[in-house]
Amino acid sequence: MTRSCTTTSLPQWLARLAMAAALALPAPALAQDAVLPATDKEALFTSPDPKLHRNKQAALHIVRDLLEAGHWELAETYLTERYIQHNPLVASGRARLLEAVKQWGLPIKPIPARMTSPVVAVVAEGDFVVVSFVRDMKDPRDPSRSYTTTWFDMWRFVDGRADEHWDGAEIPPMPAKAE
Template sequence: MTAITAAVLAASGAGAQVIATAEGQAALIASPDPKLAANKKLVYDMYRAIVQGGHAEMVAQFFTPEYLQHNPNVASGRDALAAFLRGSRPTRPITPTITLPILNIIAERDYVVVVSERPMKDDKGAAYLTTWFDFYRIEDGLIAEHWDPALKSTEMLKFDPNMMGKK
């Protein structure tokens, strides 16, 4: 078991999940290792500007031109990511913290894992919460690769920032 796997398992352990407050989010991106702290901050700032802010015009600040996307609903490449953003979410103000319910941000070597809650609906339409994982590889100060558990489906393409944090 890798250290990242162990850390993710520990973060989502047997106890109740704890959502990081604004102060807690600052602690999640801290690290005594400056490289790990920089990698976590890069991903954290990308979440604020790109994931929840929808600022497609800012992708060059966060992603390599050759960005590899392992989500089957989104094409690889920085330009493809910008096009996806423009078609999948509104542009919103960039907030000082992430509104998505963050459970943990873990970094090791050139990798960062973000663990969050995600509201979903079952086959009968009943709402429930699940744990979501986004895994990033950093190269020369930019995000070069991304993995998540997304399935190939139009449901996965629906992004509703208003659902962030709602139970």
């Protein structure tokens, strides 16, 4: 004997009423707890496991030396040549990333003794390291207000160098045409 399962859905008018009620409620972002950085960010990039420690240290240098200070001449030390990129705004390959960085014209600064990025957490497992950051955003409903959320970068490491990268980047919308 076979049984079939049927799904009962809400009447359309009730679903619309529920949606309207949800939209009328105050936005939850206004009541959120702020995302805060860790007190000792650099300690998050350590591990008693030698492999995880090496990968976390490479992630620290990617953030501090490359992203914060702009010392992309060090990229070969921390990124493989093939560096697979899952960010839709940047092509794969270390050489192509370096071309993009050059076009962006980012400033080069002294490498700080301690990182300045607002790191929330660092998680390492196997070949992966995930770094989460505080991200301050303007409230699109009220530009005079802002809120915090979390940004992340995740790398897969091969022999202590990042070989693959993921983050939360999105393709931005096209600017509105002036009439």
